Amino acid sequence: MTTHLPSLLISIPDGVIDLGWGHPSPRLHPTDALAAAAQSxxxxxxxxxxxxxxxxxxxxxxxxxxxxxxxxxxxxxxxxxxxxxxxxxxxxxxxxxxxxxxxxxxxxxxxxxxxxxxxxxxxxxxxxxxxxxxxxxxxxxxxxxxxxxxxxxxxxxxxxxxxxxxxxxxxxxxxxxxxxxxxxxxxxxxxxxxxxxxxxxxxxxxxxxxxxxxxxxxxxxxxxxxxxxxxxxxxxxxxxxxxxxxxxxxxxxxxxxxxxxxxxxxxxxxxxxxxxxxSLQANVDTLRRVYGQRHDDVANLLRAELPDTVQFTPPGGGYFYWLAFRDGIDTDALLTAARESGVSYRPGTAFSASGGFTDALRISISLYETDELAEGIRRLATALRAHGTR
Ligand SMILES: Cc1ncc(COP(=O)(O)O)c(C=O)c1O
CATH class of the missing domain: 3.40.640.10 (Type I PLP-dependent aspartate aminotransferase-like (Major domain))
Known part of the structure; x- marks a missing residue:
């Protein structure tokens, strides 16, 4: 029997790199170690x-x-x-x-x-x-x-x-x-x-x-x-x-x-x-190494691809980069151009009970590998240019 009900919380349209999701990379699930644990x-x-x-x-x-x-x-x-x-x-x-x-x-x-x-x-x-x-x-x-x-x-x-x-x-x-x-x-x-x-x-x-x-x-x-x-x-x-x-x-x-x-x-x-x-300690060591590297890669990519008006502080851990647009760009409005360019993110207003942070957005390093993160950031830069010329 086929079912149309979803299996997972996440849902991403085909062709879009959605940098908004704070979910782990599927390849980092310790499947073999968990299977061995279940067996034992x-x-x-x-x-x-x-x-x-x-x-x-x-x-x-x-x-x-x-x-x-x-x-x-x-x-x-x-x-x-x-x-x-x-x-x-x-x-x-x-x-x-x-x-x-x-x-x-x-x-x-x-x-x-x-x-x-x-x-x-x-x-x-x-x-x-x-x-x-x-x-x-x-x-x-x-x-x-x-x-x-x-x-x-x-x-x-x-x-x-x-x-x-x-x-x-x-x-x-x-x-x-x-x-x-x-x-x-x-x-x-x-x-x-x-x-x-x-x-x-x-x-x-x-x-x-x-x-x-x-x-x-x-x-x-x-x-x-x-x-x-x-x-x-x-x-x-x-x-x-x-x-x-x-x-x-x-x-x-x-x-x-x-x-x-x-x-x-x-x-x-x-x-x-x-x-x-x-196995748990080994997994945590792997996550720190892989996410730590991605975290450095993303900082370099953001510096290389986005204009200086986009400010951020590389976090010392966790999943998230918070980008602040100092040129007055409204990140809810930018989302349309971003999706047309094949990328998405969480706009700042999603994180505020009072509708603040219209000039900010969140991306996560957790779900995608570095090459896809790089492509997503390049698409974001394209969207910014397209938005600016509208
Ligand atoms: C700050 C924060 N709290 C809670 C959660 C969800 O945690 P759990 O999966 O343990 O319910 C997340 C997941 O993104 C999170 O970022």
Missing amino acids: VLGTQSAVPLQYGAVQGFGPLLESLAAWLSSQESYAGAVAPESLFLTAGASAAIDLATTLCSTAGDTVIVEEPTYYLIGQIFIDHGLNVVGVPTDADGLDTGALADLLESAESPRPKLLYTIPTYQNPNGSVLPLERRRHLVQLAQRHGFTIIADEVYQLLHYGTLPPPPMAMLDDSPDGCVVSLGSFSKILSPGLRLGWVHANPCIIRRFVDSGVAASGGGLSHFAATLAHAMLDSG
């Missing part, structure tokens, strides 16, 4: 991987993940198994954190710009979404402090931030701002959801440690999120919450875990086999 997991202990899992997540993965994260340079400290909870990826974790920490009508603060698919999760929960500005160093905690002190500002229950290799602008929140943010959460009584899915994808200088490492409040005020989507494969739908054990207990006690058991339990058994065999 199902061959030796099928009663475990195919049953309902423990509510906090598959215990052996919690233990080996804690040890592995503790050994990572970008974690800079020990992670205890008691401070982890396994999730069905960061998106599901944000949804569950929002369920546990807010009620409809509450306010959530987000960065301007922020990850363009996140707003809908907060809207699903009936939250009031308020933006705060960012600069080259990420969230402007001074502007946030002013907002929180102002009499008119609604008291937020949640703040959503992407502190490391921000999506879309690639910024990294410095240590001092991270500390300031934790102090503000403690003083004003809100929970920080720190979406740190790119924390382990660094290509040079290390980022500061995850926000949960800096949370010294007795009951915790930070929910740090990691994801196997960015270090293994997104189809596994597996990630983790890293937080004070008081916060972890709230996730463990959630209705969804009580009824369905640990989230993405089968995927967790595969990730455990990958971790214990060393």
Whole structure:
């Protein structure tokens, strides 16, 4: 039987290089290692991987993940198994954190710009979404402090931030701002959801440690999120919450875990086999090497192909380049010429709750190999010329 229903989230018209998608290259999926993991997991202990899992997540993965994260340079400290909870990826974790920490009508603060698919999760929960500005160093905690002190500002229950290799602008929140943010959460009584899915994808200088490492409040005020989507494969739908054990207990006690058991339990058994065999570390090493090279290639291509009026800062990790057009070009309007030239991207307005960033766009280095990225960037340059002569 043939079906016309799609298999994948991604959809790209024929002939178009869509630089907008932040999905991994299919050739970088560790297919053989995952097949070996599935073989070993199902061959030796099928009663475990195919049953309902423990509510906090598959215990052996919690233990080996804690040890592995503790050994990572970008974690800079020990992670205890008691401070982890396994999730069905960061998106599901944000949804569950929002369920546990807010009620409809509450306010959530987000960065301007922020990850363009996140707003809908907060809207699903009936939250009031308020933006705060960012600069080259990420969230402007001074502007946030002013907002929180102002009499008119609604008291937020949640703040959503992407502190490391921000999506879309690639910024990294410095240590001092991270500390300031934790102090503000403690003083004003809100929970920080720190979406740190790119924390382990660094290509040079290390980022500061995850926000949960800096949370010294007795009951915790930070929910740090990691994801196997960015270090293994997104189809596994597996990630983790890293937080004070008081916060972890709230996730463990959630209705969804009580009824369905640990989230993405089968995927967790595969990730455990990958971790214990060393395949996960080998995969992360490969991703850093391949994406790191692409990242340098893209910086050179952008410099060579685009006019000086297009400004960008090569990010130190993650997937995204944020291009700012200093000559007043509207990137929503440019999209028509871009598609005619066979290229696409995410316009800046997609990342703003208030319709800002009309002069910016995001491209990703993750999906295409360097030769296709080069062709896409050349097509973008052609589109710019065509747009300019209209
Ligand atoms: C900042 C950010 N958060 C979350 C996600 C989705 O993560 P997951 O696949 O773990 O749900 C992405 C994917 O692009 C992302 O960029």
